[in-house]
Amino acid sequence: MSTWIDNRWYVAGWDFEVDxxxxxxxxxxxxxxLYRRLDRQIVAMQDACPHRLLPLSMGIKxxxxxxxxxHGLLIGSDGRAEEMPLRNDPVNRSICVKTYPVVERHRYVWIWIGAAEKADPALIPDFWPCSSDGWTFDGGYNAIACDYRLLIDNLMDLTHETYVHEGSIGQRELMEAPITTHAEGDEIVVTRWMPGIEAxxxxxxxxxxxxxxDRWQICRFLPPSxxxxxxxxxxxxxxxxxESHDQGVRGFVIDAITPESETSTHYFWGxxxxxxxxxxxxxxxxxxxQGGVFAEDVEVLEAQQRSILRNPGSKLRAYAIDQGGVKARLVIERLRKAEAAELA
Amino acid sequence: MSTWIDNRWYVAGWDFEVDxxxxxxxxxxxxxxLYRRLDRQIVAMQDACPHRLLPLSMGIKxxxxxxxxxHGLLIGSDGRAEEMPLRNDPVNRSICVKTYPVVERHRYVWIWIGAAEKADPALIPDFWPCSSDGWTFDGGYNAIACDYRLLIDNLMDLTHETYVHEGSIGQRELMEAPITTHAEGDEIVVTRWMPGIEAxxxxxxxxxxxxxxDRWQICRFLPPSxxxxxxxxxxxxxxxxxESHDQGVRGFVIDAITPESETSTHYFWGxxxxxxxxxxxxxxxxxxxQGGVFAEDVEVLEAQQRSILRNPGSKLRAYAIDQGGVKARLVIERLRKAEAAELA
Amino acid sequence: MSTWIDNRWYVAGWDFEVDxxxxxxxxxxxxxxLYRRLDRQIVAMQDACPHRLLPLSMGIKxxxxxxxxxHGLLIGSDGRAEEMPLRNDPVNRSICVKTYPVVERHRYVWIWIGAAEKADPALIPDFWPCSSDGWTFDGGYNAIACDYRLLIDNLMDLTHETYVHEGSIGQRELMEAPITTHAEGDEIVVTRWMPGIEAxxxxxxxxxxxxxxDRWQICRFLPPSxxxxxxxxxxxxxxxxxESHDQGVRGFVIDAITPESETSTHYFWGxxxxxxxxxxxxxxxxxxxQGGVFAEDVEVLEAQQRSILRNPGSKLRAYAIDQGGVKARLVIERLRKAEAAELA
Known part of the structure; x- marks a missing residue:
């Protein structure tokens, strides 16, 4: 059993990465x-030719x-063979490569790796600030050699900014403001409200x-990651x-996180x-x-991952500040087990 | 059980590589x-000192x-100890390193890794054009990080030239000429005859x-590889x-293929x-x-090997053009099973 | 079961390496x-924060x-938490990281990895020439990618100097002088006495x-390594x-050897x-x-280790010259088994 929830939408890339x-x-x-058709629709398929498994991404559009x-097998955007290696040979239309449901929304390309028949676009997390009038949104991509859950832990507890980002965005005051944590369905919210402070x-x-x-930092975990x-x-x-704070200036740090493997993660930040x-x-x-700030996170997260592997007898522990990450992991666990129970 | 046939001759090197x-x-x-004695005979032995296993190839001739x-243990070309580390100590002639039967033929050094008593030189594949009067032969060596059978597949189906070697020797016409495949004992022959074309x-x-x-391309698989x-x-x-085509100009592309491991291959081409x-x-x-052409093959074969390992749920499939490779693999399988049955 | 004795002192570093x-x-x-307190006492603890396992060695003193x-958890030199990530949170003094007994002696920092209650400083090997009046002592450090026992073998048989150090300290005469080997408790002694020779x-x-x-070379193995x-x-x-040879000039080559893993070793030489x-x-x-001499040993020892892994069917063998190493390995085996029996 993998460490992630299978039947959920994950970000496969920024809209501008796929062409x-x-x-x-x-x-x-x-x-x-992944690639775009001439009508700009995005296609996602297994990156292996059904014939001899050469990555299709090495192929010719x-x-x-x-x-x-x-060998020149031609695969259509539906994943089905259109021409055999010898063009004169009759096409065997049962030859096909696995395709994946894809939806473009909120500037991201979302993919569904699990059972395709469950791929309901309504399950895409609501990143409304990324696609609403009066808002602007942009960001970048980093690969991180760590379990994706370590990155969720990191983002659900901004206390780490004090030490990890001491030279950049860290601020000792952050540590002193109290936080509250609560669940809203499958979402976990960590709120830090700092009234009447110097900006x-x-x-x-x-x-x-x-x-x-009045200043705020409200971290919200949205499954799967x-x-x-x-x-x-x-x-x-x-x-x-x-509850309502549009009287000044407001932003959303958007962290779309996708497992690559058990110990590596795609991080789409904006x-x-x-x-x-x-x-x-x-x-x-x-x-x-952010390039500089994330480099500091990457250094810590990758060192943490290596240390976890080197210290198999030691477990991660949670203190007061970790409530957000702990609850987010419990949601992931609950959804994974529900998924497994459904299959059993 | 390994993926290759044990009791067969494999090319260990070009004659000019061993000195x-x-x-x-x-x-x-x-x-x-491997090395040559003063009489130019070639010796092959396990590359590990029987004493403390340091590679003998690091030693002094x-x-x-x-x-x-x-420690200075002296090993003769028969693999037996001739002097102990302390020269005055009596030599224990039971100390020996495994030696391998070797035959030099057709410009290649052939080695027998399996049971030495079965090493019949008559089993060396007949590469007659490499050592016949009126013919000249030369070539080179490449290491490829792939299963040796992927290289056999590659060579038994020249259709791939169209795409892999598009920038060099590829030709669309090759794809259009029909091929026939037949077995001659344990050899598999793929014939493409192109009569009355522009050279x-x-x-x-x-x-x-x-x-x-009249142009021809006749691929012949000779076990083991x-x-x-x-x-x-x-x-x-x-x-x-x-059947007979010495009326014009004729050549043989010689592909001697030797497994290094399950996922790496020695390729002696000429x-x-x-x-x-x-x-x-x-x-x-x-x-x-050929250096440039083989670099194109190496890129594809190594990408294919990595993709096979990354897609454990997907199998290689065979279409019409793959008859040659499929039949060659069946011969390998049959000979491996016969070998295993003999041992059981 | 590891290849080393757990309940023994091992050198963790030179005194000058730890600050x-x-x-x-x-x-x-x-x-x-490892680090030194303000009073110069040395502290050793698991290199993983008890909170989220980031290496503590990346932390701030x-x-x-x-x-x-x-996250800023503060750990005292006793391994116990002194401040939580949010400083205002009450300190949970049960939070602690494993600490290790450490003793500084003979210019080395000795650590006890096994059961702390057995850490008797009397078990530290007696390297008296490293800390006696009238003597001076210094040296260096090398990492070697080999099983620590291969290095013990190497040092208990100086015959290897002839070939490995042919270009530096090797001497053919060494091979010709007879050696004797005997045990003194758990110590193994290999003696080569060369009377009346040219210095x-x-x-x-x-x-x-x-x-x-009169010249001598007396190699003494002291457990654990x-x-x-x-x-x-x-x-x-x-x-x-x-028995007594202080009439001329005398030195001790000191080889403190510590396993890092099954196939890598810390070598503190002096x-x-x-x-x-x-x-x-x-x-x-x-x-x-010595830098140059050890580079020659490292080349051979690492090649030997790789060859051992590549030749799983071949065993190390021992001849007359290997008595010292063989007996040292038997002592290690005996002590390891005694340790295992005690636990069972």
């Missing part, structure tokens, strides 16, 4: 190839089809004026509350914001800064 | 060291013997005149037939020809060109 | 971190404590005069004997001597020369 040329990426242990670069430079610039602010973090500030007295939405320089600066 | 200094090479999973570079530039140059030709390909052209009307036999420039150009 | 900053080193398969660089250049220089000498070699010369007629004790240039030259 006419094939993109090879292993998702939940399965080698997949012909219209919406792909021709294997070894840090980033947010003062975004807000465009001085004065005390995503975290979105509602962040921002509003002037004191503007009426911002935990930020959606409702201020300076036409300032492409802001976006570019954010992406540049 | 007085030891050559280390793993053959069918066994680390072997003394006449026809080899002295281990760790491609290579063959027109070899033939030395214009005009339509070799493929020789009879290629050439003859002027139309000169009487060339599938070309024998009966034209321009004294033109060493031709030979040099052929070797240079 | 205020953490040193990470895997000892007998366990990742360990605060006084004698170390703060994990992931080699190194020893002639040390002695400071010409003339025939150390070898010290008593070497030197005395003028003929000065009364030197196997030389203690009772001549030119204030000549730091001598020490520096010795360390430089």
């Amino acid at each position: 006419r040329a094939p993109l090879a990426r292993t998702i939940c242990g399965e080698p997949v190839m 012909e219209g919406d089809s792909i021709r294997c670069r070894y 840090p430079p980033f947010w003062r610039g975004a807000l465009g004026k001085d004065g005390l602010v 995503n975290v979105i973090i509602d962040v921002g500030v509003a002037p004191v007295g503007a009426g911002a509350s935990v 930020m959606a914001r409702n201020f300076d939405v036409h300032d492409t320089g802001f976006t570019a600066r954010f992406k540049q800064q | 007085r200094a030891p050559l280390a090479r793993t053959i069918c999973g066994e680390p072997v060291m 003394e006449g026809d013997s080899i002295r281990c570079r760790y 491609p530039p290579f063959w027109r140059g070899a033939l030395g005149k214009d005009g339509l030709v 070799n493929v020789i390909i009879d290629v050439g052209v003859a002027p139309v009307g000169a009487g060339a037939s599938v 070309m024998a020809r009966n034209f321009d036999v004294h033109d060493t420039g031709f030979t040099a150009r052929f070797k240079q060109q | 205020r900053a953490p040193l990470a080193r895997t000892i007998c398969g366990e990742p360990v971190m 605060e006084g004698d404590s170390i703060r994990c660089r992931y 080699p250049p190194f020893w002639r220089g040390a002695l400071g005069k010409d003339g025939l000498v 150390n070898v010290i070699i008593d070497v030197g010369v005395a003028p003929v007629g000065a009364g030197a004997s196997v 030389m203690a001597r009772n001549f030119d004790v204030h000549d730091t240039g001598f020490t520096a030259r010795f360390k430089q020369q």
Whole structure:
């Protein structure tokens, strides 16, 4: 049994990563190839020719089809053979490669690796800030050599910023504000509300004026493996509350996380914001800064993964600050077991 | 049980690769060291000192013997100890390292890894064009990180030239000529006869005149793991037939294939020809060109091997064009099972 | 069951290697971190934070404590938590990381990986020349990718110098002098006494005069995995004997050997001597020369280890010269079995 939930949507890539040329990426242990048809629809199929298993991503695109670069078997975008290696041979239409349901939404390409008949688009996590009017969204991609759950732990507890990101975004004050954790169905929410504080430079610039602010960081785990973090500030007295806080400037750190293997992870990170939405320089600066911040996370997460493998007798432990990650892992476990029970 | 036939001759190297200094090479999973005695006879023995297992190939040659570079045990070319680490100690002649039967034939060094008492030189495949008057033969060596049977598949179906070698020797016409496949004992023959066609530039140059030709490509699998390909052209009307075609220019692509491990292969490739036999420039150009062509094969074969390992749930399938490879694999299977039955 | 004796002291490092900053080193398969407290006492603990297993050696020293660089858990030099990740949270003093007994002696840092209650400092091997008046001692460190017992074999039989160190310290005469081997309790002693010979250049220089000498090499194995070699010369007629030989110049080659894993070893080598004790240039030259000599050993030992893994059907064999190593291995086996029997 794998460590992830099979029958869920996972992000396979950014919308801008997938185009006419094939993109090879292993998702939940399965080698997949993705490309766009001429009508811009995205196709995902097993990255292995049904004939002799050469990766199809090494092949040659012909219209919406792909021709294997070894013997020339032509596979249509439905995964079925269209021409045999010897073109004159009659086509055996039972020859096909596994295709995967794909949906493009919220700037991401979502793929369903499990049982295709269960692939209900309504199950795609609601990343509304990534595709709503008045918001802008962009980000990047990193590969991390760790169990995907270590990255969820990391993002559900921002305390780590103090030490891991001491040289960049860390702030000792973060550690001192209390957090609360609660569940909303299968989602886990960790809330840190900091009323009447001095705004840090980033947010003062975004807000465009001085004065005390209410500040928030609300981490939300969305199964199977995503975290979105509602962040921002509003002037004191503007009426911002935990429940409603659009009185100032607001952003969402978007963390779409996809297992590659048991010990490696695709990390699609970004930020959606409702201020300076036409300032492409802001976006570019954010992406540049995040590159450095994530490098700090990658160093720690990969060292943690290696240490876990080197210390098989030691277990991860959870303290007060880990409530968010612990509850997120319990949701994953519950959904995995429900899935296994359904199969049994 | 390994994937290869144990009791057969395999090529361990080109004649020019083996000289007085030891050559280390793993053959069918066994680390072997080869060298020539002063009388030019070739010796092959396990590449591990019987004392403390240091590779003997790191040792020092003394006449026809080899002295281990760790403690100085001296091993004769018969594999038996000749001097102990302390020279004054009496020699224990029961100390010996495993030696392997070796025969030099057709420009190759053949080794027998299985039961030595079965090593009948008559079982060496008949590569007659490599050592016949009126013919010249030369070639090179590549290591390929793939199951040796993938290389046999590759060579028994030249259709792949169209796509893999699109930029070099590929030709769309090859795909359109019909092939026939038949067995001759344990040998499998795939014949492509192309009567009355325009000669491609290579063959027109070899033939030395214009005009339509009959062209052929006859791939022959010889157990345990070799493929020789009879290629050439003859002027139309000169009487060339599938059975007899020495009326024009003729060559043999010689593919001697030796398993190193289950997923790596030694590939000794070459070309024998009966034209321009004294033109060493031709030979040099052929070797240079083949370097590029084989690099294309290596890329595909290693990608195929990795994909097979990454897609454990998917099997290789065979279509019409794969008859040759399929039948060659059946011969290998049959001979392996016969060998196993004999042992049981 | 591991290949080493668990309940024994092993060298974890040179005294000069361990200071205020953490040193990470895997000892007998366990990742360990070492550092000095302000009072210079050495602390050794598991190199994994008890919280989320990030290596503590990546952490930040605060006084004698170390703060994990992931979430800031503060661990005291006793291995117990002193501050939680959120500083205001009450400290759970049951949180602790495994600590290891450590003793600093003979210029080395000794660690006890097994059952702490058995860690009797009296079991530390007596490396008296490393810490006696009138002697000086220094050395270096190498990592070697081989089973630690291969290094013991190597050092208990100096015959290998002839071939392995042919270009440096090897001497054909060494092979011709007879050796005797005997046990003293759990220690194994290999003695080579060379009376009335010409002193080699190194020893002639040390002695400071010409003339025939008595020369000795006495290799002593001390469990669990150390070898010290008593070497030197005395003028003929000065009364030197196997039992007593302080009439000339004398040194000890000190080989402290610690398993890192089943196939990798820490090698702490050095030389203690009772001549030119204030000549730091001598020490520096010795360390430089030994660097080259050990590189020759490393090449052979790592090649031997790879060959052992590649030749699973072949066993190491022992001849006359191997008595020392054979007996040392028997002591290790006996002590390991006694340890296992005690646990059963």
